[in-house]
Amino acid sequence: MKLLVKAAKQAQRTYFQRILLYRFTSDNSPLRKGLQSTECQWLCASSQEILTAVRGLVEFRQNFISEAEEKALFKELEPGLRKKRYEFDHWDDAIHGFRETERLQWGDDCESVFRRVREVAFPKGSSLLGPVHVLDLDKAGYIKPHVDSVKFCGSTIAGLSLLSDSIMRLIPENNSAEWLNLLLSRRSLYILRDDARFKYTHAILKDEESFFAGQKVPRHRRISVICRNLPV
Numbered sequence: 001m002k003l004l005v006k007a008a009k010q011a012q013r014t015y016f017q018r019i020l021l022y023r024f025t026s027d028n029s030p031l032r033k034g035l036q037s038t039e040c041q042w043l044c045a046s047s048q049e050i051l052t053a054v055r056g057l058v059e060f061r062q063n064f065i066s067e068a069e070e071k072a073l074f075k076e077l078e079p080g081l082r083k084k085r086y087e088f089d090h091w092d093d094a095i096h097g098f099r100e101t102e103r104l105q106w107g108d109d110c111e112s113v114f115r116r117v118r119e120v121a122f123p124k125g126s127s128l129l130g131p132v133h134v135l136d137l138d139k140a141g142y143i144k145p146h147v148d149s150v151k152f153c154g155s156t157i158a159g160l161s162l163l164s165d166s167i168m169r170l171i172p173e174n175n176s177a178e179w180l181n182l183l184l185s186r187r188s189l190y191i192l193r194d195d196a197r198f199k200y201t202h203a204i205l206k207d208e209e210s211f212f213a214g215q216k217v218p219r220h221r222r223i224s225v226i227c228r229n230l231p232v
């Protein structure tokens, strides 16, 4: 039985590792020191140029789901998540302090949320990756910079944030001196499209680094519910 559980876990890991292709940036990056930034309510960037470059490719919808919908999603997910342990020593150390699952079938309350996500985030008629990916980050968890695999995911990534605010950082792969910070508020939806998804790494910052425009954004346990389309 133990062996079966181990094999199933390994298979799930391999699946998600194929989805995520990791790229790392230096811890000494000047970005961490908060150089001049252009600020608005949910997007903060190192320069006007980079803001212009991602216009239309990074989208954010505050309060995309209601408190009742957040509760409904949590109620469906929590029993399954609770059975798993947070993993802090992943062999490739790419995600730290997480547990994850995927889900194909949802109750009616949740299904209506996904209908709305599909409507606003994905090009009409595009095929979505069947199961929705659910990532539960412990308060001490974080995701290092990576680009999702082009082999398994298409042009668009759309993520709902449950339980906590967090900071997502995007860095252009060809210029690690530039950056964008997205303030992903609880119950919001973010959408990364085309170049923002292919040419920028994205990361979820750890609590200690979680600042937006100079303000601390406490990172608690956070569940993200991520939809992707398939490559064409």
Ligand SMILES: O=C(O)CCC(=O)C(=O)O
Pocket (backbone or CB within 6 Å): 020, 133, 135, 143, 148, 159, 202, 203, 204, 224, 225, 226
């Ligand atoms: O938790 C999130 O919203 C981001 C997840 C992520 O980086 C990914 O699945 O590629």
